[in-house]
Amino acid sequence: MPEDDSHLVEHRTGGRTLLEGGFLEVRRDDVRLPDGTAATREFVQHPGAVAVVPLLDDGRVVVVRQFRYPIAKSIVEFPAGKRDAGEDLLACARRELQEETGYRAREWAFACEIHNAAAYSTESIWIYFARGLVAGAQNLDQGEFLDVLALTDRELDALAAANALPDVKTLVGLQWLQRWRAGAWSLQWQPDPEPPAAL
Known part of the structure; x- marks a missing residue:
């Protein structure tokens, strides 16, 4: 891969906020293109x-199924949630896993950062793996409704093959899971800062 991308870079020359919501902001920026011409970029x-790939001791993985209003259907996903301002990534992963599934983990490993809609959003999703899970009570946000499921890798793969796993972070998490299990990609496991007590 070439290291110099200066011939591709766009430079912001101005812009404004079109809409400011609870945690999203829609912007329209003016940019100068690499050839010197002007353009606009609208983005969120x-x-x-943070998303979590939670591994049970029996080899299954924990997923959630929830209704997503913008696409008007329920989909299967790895547990995930929005990062609070300034929040440590691992702290966010730990919080979201416990809130959505009730599980806490004894070990964590960072997999990757993805940009699921780079053409029109600044959103990054950081994917973590968790193992040594200990069950507990969910702590769902007000207005949050979801089912917690445990599926095998084969079941998740079958969903993906049937076009029934459309969530980007879940597809990438599944790819990481398969490559890691095959020994092709590595994960650097770290102990949880506050490991849960055994039941």
């Missing part, structure tokens, strides 16, 4: 999110 400013 997003604080980012």
Whole structure:
């Protein structure tokens, strides 16, 4: 891969906020293109999110199924949630896993950062793996409704093959899971800062 991308870079020359919501901001920026001409870029400013691939001791993975209003259907996803301002990534992952599934983990590993809609959103999603899970009570946000499921890799793969796993972070998490299990990609496991007590 070439290291110099200066011939591709666009430079902001101005802009404004079109809409400011609870945690999203829609912007229209003026930019100077690499050839010197002007253009505009409309995009969503997003604080980012963390997703977790939770591994049960029996080999299954924990997923959630929830209704997503913008696409008007329920989909299967790895647990995930928005990062609070200034929040440590691992702290966000730990919080979201416990809130959505009730599980806490004894070990964590960072997999990757993805940009699921780079053409029109600043959102990054950081994907973590968790293992040594200990079950507990969910702590769902007000107005949050979801089912917690445990599926095998094969079941998740079958959903993906049937076009029934459309969530980007979940597809990328599944790819990481498969490559890691095959020994092709590595994860650097770290102990949880406050490991849960065994039941």
